Amino acid sequence: MKSIQKFALAAAMTGLMAGQAQAATTLETVKGRGHVQCGVSQGLAGFSNPDDKGAWTGLDVELCQAVAAAVFGDSSAVKFTPLSAKERFTALSSGEIDILSRNTTWTMTRDTQLGLNFAGVNYYDGQGMMIPKALEVTSATELDGASVCTNTGTTTELNITDFFRTNNMTFELVAFEKADEVVAAYDSGRCDIYTTDRSGLAAQRLRMTDPDAHIVLPEIISKEPLGPVVRQGDDQWFNIVKWTHNAMINAEELGVNSANAAEMGGSDNPAIKRLLGTEGEFGSELGLSNDWAMNIISQVGNYEESYNRNVGPDTPLQLERGVNALWSNGGLMYAPPVR
Amino acid sequence: MSKSIAFIRTEDAPSLPPPSSHVGWRKWLWDNMFSSMANFGSIGAAIRSVLIILLTVTLLYFGLTVIWSLIKFALIDAVWSDPDTLKRGICATVAQGGVAEGNVGACWPFIGAKGKLIIYGRYPEMELWRVNALFVGLAVGILWMVWERAPFRRQVGILMLTVFPLAAFILLTGGNVHYSSGTWTTFIALTVIFLGGGLVGARNLLGEVMFALSGFFIVFGMFVAAALIAMFVTSLDLGLVHVETANWGGLLVTLVVAITGIVASLPLGIVLALGRRSKLPLISYLCIGFIEFWRGVPLITVLFMSSVMLPLFLPEGVEFDKLLRALIGVALFSAAYMAEVVRGGLQAIPKGQYEGAMALGLSYPQMTRLIILPQALKIVIPGIVNTFIGLFKDTTLVLIIGLFDLLGTIQSTFTDAGWATPVMSPTGYLVAATMFWAFCFSMSRYSLHLERKLDTGHKR
Numbered sequence: 001m002k003s004i005q006k007f008a009l010a011a012a013m014t015g016l017m018a019g020q021a022q023a024a025t026t027l028e029t030v031k032g033r034g035h036v037q038c039g040v041s042q043g044l045a046g047f048s049n050p051d052d053k054g055a056w057t058g059l060d061v062e063l064c065q066a067v068a069a070a071v072f073g074d075s076s077a078v079k080f081t082p083l084s085a086k087e088r089f090t091a092l093s094s095g096e097i098d099i100l101s102r103n104t105t106w107t108m109t110r111d112t113q114l115g116l117n118f119a120g121v122n123y124y125d126g127q128g129m130m131i132p133k134a135l136e137v138t139s140a141t142e143l144d145g146a147s148v149c150t151n152t153g154t155t156t157e158l159n160i161t162d163f164f165r166t167n168n169m170t171f172e173l174v175a176f177e178k179a180d181e182v183v184a185a186y187d188s189g190r191c192d193i194y195t196t197d198r199s200g201l202a203a204q205r206l207r208m209t210d211p212d213a214h215i216v217l218p219e220i221i222s223k224e225p226l227g228p229v230v231r232q233g234d235d236q237w238f239n240i241v242k243w244t245h246n247a248m249i250n251a252e253e254l255g256v257n258s259a260n261a262a263e264m265g266g267s268d269n270p271a272i273k274r275l276l277g278t279e280g281e282f283g284s285e286l287g288l289s290n291d292w293a294m295n296i297i298s299q300v301g302n303y304e305e306s307y308n309r310n311v312g313p314d315t316p317l318q319l320e321r322g323v324n325a326l327w328s329n330g331g332l333m334y335a336p337p338v339r
Numbered sequence: 340m341s342k343s344i345a346f347i348r349t350e351d352a353p354s355l356p357p358p359s360s361h362v363g364w365r366k367w368l369w370d371n372m373f374s375s376m377a378n379f380g381s382i383g384a385a386i387r388s389v390l391i392i393l394l395t396v397t398l399l400y401f402g403l404t405v406i407w408s409l410i411k412f413a414l415i416d417a418v419w420s421d422p423d424t425l426k427r428g429i430c431a432t433v434a435q436g437g438v439a440e441g442n443v444g445a446c447w448p449f450i451g452a453k454g455k456l457i458i459y460g461r462y463p464e465m466e467l468w469r470v471n472a473l474f475v476g477l478a479v480g481i482l483w484m485v486w487e488r489a490p491f492r493r494q495v496g497i498l499m500l501t502v503f504p505l506a507a508f509i510l511l512t513g514g515n516v517h518y519s520s521g522t523w524t525t526f527i528a529l530t531v532i533f534l535g536g537g538l539v540g541a542r543n544l545l546g547e548v549m550f551a552l553s554g555f556f557i558v559f560g561m562f563v564a565a566a567l568i569a570m571f572v573t574s575l576d577l578g579l580v581h582v583e584t585a586n587w588g589g590l591l592v593t594l595v596v597a598i599t600g601i602v603a604s605l606p607l608g609i610v611l612a613l614g615r616r617s618k619l620p621l622i623s624y625l626c627i628g629f630i631e632f633w634r635g636v637p638l639i640t641v642l643f644m645s646s647v648m649l650p651l652f653l654p655e656g657v658e659f660d661k662l663l664r665a666l667i668g669v670a671l672f673s674a675a676y677m678a679e680v681v682r683g684g685l686q687a688i689p690k691g692q693y694e695g696a697m698a699l700g701l702s703y704p705q706m707t708r709l710i711i712l713p714q715a716l717k718i719v720i721p722g723i724v725n726t727f728i729g730l731f732k733d734t735t736l737v738l739i740i741g742l743f744d745l746l747g748t749i750q751s752t753f754t755d756a757g758w759a760t761p762v763m764s765p766t767g768y769l770v771a772a773t774m775f776w777a778f779c780f781s782m783s784r785y786s787l788h789l790e791r792k793l794d795t796g797h798k799r
Contacts, residue, residue, distance in 0.1 A: 042741065043754035050751065052452045054461035054588075081585060082741050082751075087647050094650035180753060180764050187761065206427065206759035210434050316427065316756040 026230075026237035027287050030071060030098055036078040038064035039088055039097035045203035046311035046319070047103045047123070047226075048080070056080045059310045060101040063122055063228055066300040067099060067244045070292040075299040085154075089114055092231060099241055100229040103197075105155065110229075119241040121227040122303075123311075124323045124332050126220035127159050128198035130205065133213050135192060140167075140219040147172040147191040149182050159222040160195050183207050197224055202317045240286050246335035247293040250275055251302035253326055253335070258301040261294060274338045282338055293338070303333065413769060416444030426452075431760045445766040446758070453752045457770070460588015460743055466580055469510040470591055476503065477594075485785065487792075500602070505572055511587070511595070513579040518570055526567045534560030584662035588743040590774070592662070596669055596734040596744065601727050603670035608677025609716075613707065615682055626678070633675035639736050641668040646740035665737050673730045680722040684715035717793045724786035728779045746771050 030036055040048035040060055048058040061080065068078035081097050092100045093115055103125075104110070106118040129140055137143060140163070150156050152175040164171045174191045176182045183204045186194040194201070198216065205211050228245065230238050251257065254272050256264045265276045273279035276294045283290035300306065311319045325331025359365060376391040378384040418439060421429040430446035431437025450457070459470055480499045483489050508514070537556030540549035549556075587595070614626035633641075645664040653659060688711055696706040716723070738747035749767040752758070 042738075042743075042747075043751040045754050045756035045759070049754050049756075050456065050461065051755070051757075052456070053464070054456050079583075079585070082743070084739060084741055086643075086739075087741060090647050090651065096650060178750075180750070184764075203754070203756050203759065206431075206435075206756055207761050207763060208435070209761045211436065212434060316759065 026098055026234045027071070027240065029095075030237075034072075034077065036064060036068045036071060036099065037097045038067075038078050038080050039083045039091050039100040039102055040064070040080050041102045042082045042084060044103055044200075046199060046315065046317045048082075048101070057310065059123060059306055060103060060226075060228075062300050062306045062310065063101050063245060063248075064099055066248060066296045067241055069295040069299045070240060070244050070247075070286075070288055073289065073291070073295045075295075089116065092116065092229060095231075098230070098237070103226045104229055106225045106227055115232045116229050117232050117238050119228045119230055119238055120245040121225040121332075122245055123199070123226045125197045125199050125224035125226055126323075127156055127195060127222040127224065128201050128220055129160075129217045130186070130194040130201050130214050131192060131217060132189075133215055137217075140217050140221070141169075143171070143193065144169040145171065146193050147174055148193045148195055149174045149176070149186045149191040150195050151175065151179065151182055152177055155222070156196050163221040179204065195221075199311065199317065199319060202311075202319050206316055236287055240288065243286060244296060247275065247296050247338070248300070248303040248306065249326070249333050249335035250338060251293070251297045252304040252333075253328065256297055256302060257305055258298055261298040265294065271337065271339070280339075412444040412765070414444075416442045418443060418446050418448060421448035421451075426757045427760050430758075430762055435760060437760070443760070443762050445769060446760060446762045447766070449752075449758045449760075449763055449766060450770055452758070453749075453755075456589060456752060457745065457748055458590045460591060460748060461586040462588070462591065463580070463582060463586065466582055469579070469582075473507055473510050476506070477598075504602075505569055508573060509575075509577065509579070511582065511591075512584070513577075513581040514573050515576040515579070515581065516570075516573045518574060522570070526563060526570060529563045530560060530567050532560075533557075534564060536560075584660050587662065589748040590745050592737070592742055593731075593734050593745040595662070596666060596737060597731045599666050600669040600673050600730045600734075604673035604677045604726070604730070605723070607670070607674035609681050609712070611674060611678035612681035612685060615678065616685060630675045630678050633672050634679070638669070638672050638733055639739060641672055642736060642740050644668075661740065662742060665740060665742060669730070669734070669737075673726060676726050676729075677723065680719050680726055681715065683722060684717075684719035685711065687718050688715055717790075720786055720790050720793070724782055728782055731779060731782070732775065745774060 024032070038061075040056060040058075043049050044058070046058055048056060048060045051057050064078050064080070065075040069075040071077070081091065083091050083097075083100075083102060088100055088102055088104065089110075091097050099119075100116075101122075103123070104118075105125075106121060110116060111118055129143075131137055131143075148160055148171050150160060150173065157173070157175060160171075161173070171193075172191075174185060176185060179196075179200070182194065182196075185191060187208050194204070194214075196204070198220065201216055205214065205216075208214060228241050230241050250271075251261075254264075254269065254275060256272060256275065261276065264272050265278045267273065270279060274282060276297075277283055277290035277292065281290060283292040286292065289295075301309070307321065307324065308314060311317045313320060321329070321331060323332050325333065327334040356362070360369060372395075376388045376395065378388050418430050423429075425438065426448075428437040429448055430439060430443055432439050432441075432443055455464075455467075459467060462470055480495060480503060483495045484492060484499065489495070533556045536545070536549065537553045537558075537560050539545055540553035540556060543550045611626050611630055614622050615630060617623045617626070642665055645668045646661060649659065649664060692710055692714065693706065696710040701709065734744050735746040737744050738750070743751060749771045753764050753767060
């Protein structure tokens with residue numbers, strides 16, 4: 001019986017995949033539809049969040065707008081689908097969305113088993129820990145026996161368990177369903193440590209009664225490379241998303257931004273000329289127009305602009321570039337050249 | 340010689356007013372509050388009185404503390420306006436990086452800034468008049484039907500059940516739906532066959548069998564014809580911009596889900612309840628199966644199935660609106676509960692009522708419509724409204740499939756770092772609780788009123 005069910009399921013899946021293979025490419029579908037459909041979170045400060053008017057803003061949102069600018073020359077030709085963590089991958093594989101840009105951590109399982117491809121990393125996050133200053137602790141290794149507030153059912157919970165086990169320390173886990181509850185519990189002194197991604201710590205700190213009474217420990221206990229995801233099996237679309245992201249990083253490196261993009265096309269630097277499409281045919285290789293990167297940069301901006309607008313030091317989140325700085329500034333942001 | 344009588348009372352003494360402790364608020368207080376704690380006649384009574392006094396004082400203290408801190412939070416310590424658009428700064432204390440002094444209560448400018456989002460979701464700014472028109476129409480329609488001395492109540496009721504849903508659909512989505520030519524042909528053909536066949540058959544022109552079935556044909560034909568009319572109206576291009584359901588949100592989604600659920604579940608539930616009590620095994624087992632299936636699964640699984648699994652089963656490119664999926668799920672789910680409530684009412688009707696109706700020569704539909712249902716539904720009004728209120732509150736579960744109802748929208752505003760302060764989420768939850776309470780409480784008051792109005796013979 002079991003094997004029959006498996007066979008039927010396999011047959012159904014093959015049928016589905018065959019159906020997808022015969023269907024139009026993602027780029028054709030997107031062009032026919034007239035807009036990019038982008039999966040975002042249901043609200044995460046700095047990454048994808050509705051503003052007072054309900055318009056989506058954030059680092060992940062702007063990546064989708066950049067893809068729209070590359071494809072249509074119009075960064076507003078994008079619609080957003082807010083997705084819960086549970087439904088995000090099915091939404092992508094069922095074709096409901098074209099890109100998943102939802103602070104999704106790039107892991108091996110997700111890359112190899114779900115039929116998905118990660119098109120890059122637009123934010124290097126890592127799990128951090130916040131503690132009250134009053135504990136007078138400077139390193140996480142001094143936290144033996146502490147109680148830890150976190151969200152249930154996330155990798156954060158597993159990471160903190162790993163961390164305490166590797167360091168041979170005991171701890172008490174206090175897990176809640178919603179971020180609201182975790183913050184409230186930590187703020188009221190229910191636990192000694194609040195752990196989540198460092199970008200999240202920065203956002204939640206704003207909701208503490210006395211933000212200055214807490215410090216974020218230097219230890220980063222996990223790698224959380226967050227990036228846009230596309231379906232496997234459509235290399236053209238994969239390339240478009242990957243190079244949209246690369247173009248934004250290259251633009252920052254070359255000093256091209258939304259203000260000067262128009263003049264920079266006439267620059268003497270061949271790398272800038274290739275990026276902005278005044279030299280070579282790089283856009284058409286992607287199936288796009290030659291001014292694809294020009295549209296991205298003039299309408300959305302380079303990576304630095306996007307970063308500073310959404311999560312940078314001048315925003316309420318006040319996140320320094322850190323590992324997200326360009327490789328030339330000691331960070332991890334590195335894009336292959338356009339040539 | 341007679342003794343003189345010094346004083347003879349010739350009229351009654353004027354009646355004095357009752358002592359002040361026996362009238363007005365003092366009497367009320369005495370009767371309802373203090374009489375139970377002022378009896379010191381015996382040791383036992385004295386102990387009892389002291390205990391009651393202690394209990395009263397303690398409870399009063401806690402009750403007043405809670406009410407006082409709520410008032411303090413919502414009114415006295417609240418921040419009311421944000422003239423310099425400082426956003427989070429206006430509601431954060433100096434230590435938190437803001438300008439507020441001392442205790443900060445509710446952050447009303449935050450609700451003000453998010454007000455549009457909380458009521459309409461991401462519905463386009465330019466098209467908000469459509470939602471407003473709908474809200475006004477809904478309010479007027481409901482008030483009209485609830486107010487008993489209004490003229491044309493019956494007609495308005497019929498309009499609210501026929502024209503209003505269509506108008507609501509067109510206003511909210513923009514109408515201009517494209518149906519395939521196949522759909523048109525099918526529905527036109529079905530209408531012609533059933534309505535035509537029924538009308539001709541009723542004149543006994545198509546033989547005995549058709550004559551017997553003509554009633555069924557006409558009723559079914561009318562349903563199909565109604566669907567055809569609805570299709571025609573929704574396919575008209577009225578020049579309204581199309582607004583995707585993904586952009587609906589807040590109170591709008593809550594009301595759409597709740598009202599559709601309520602309106603669809605009552606008739607469906609009645610049919611299912613009657614079906615379950617049917618003597619025809621096929622019908623009764625079908626109804627039992629349906630009811631027990633939907634009662635056996637949690638609503639959250641139904642919603643999750645409809646949003647996550649369904650797209651995988653559908654062929655590529657076939658899109659089925661997420662909100663519509665949720666609406667169907669909620670309607671079927673609550674219909675199953677409603678069916679059991681109504682069945683409770685049906686079972687409470689004495690057998691004599693059925694027999695009396697049959698003795699009068701009423702057919703089954705007549706008996707059900709005229710004798711059984713009016714009595715059965717009256718009995719189960721509390722149960723029905725209970726289900727409605729439960730349904731209204733269950734709408735918050737649609738958040739799990741990525742639809743933003745009232746609560747979901749309010750929660751999603753908590754992630755805005757621009758407004759993040761410790762008072763942000765208490766303020767939001769206070770607003771959500773107040774709005775939900777207002778809706779549910781008015782439903783429950785109306786049901787009590789209806790019970791009293793319809794209570795004609797069972798009062799004890």
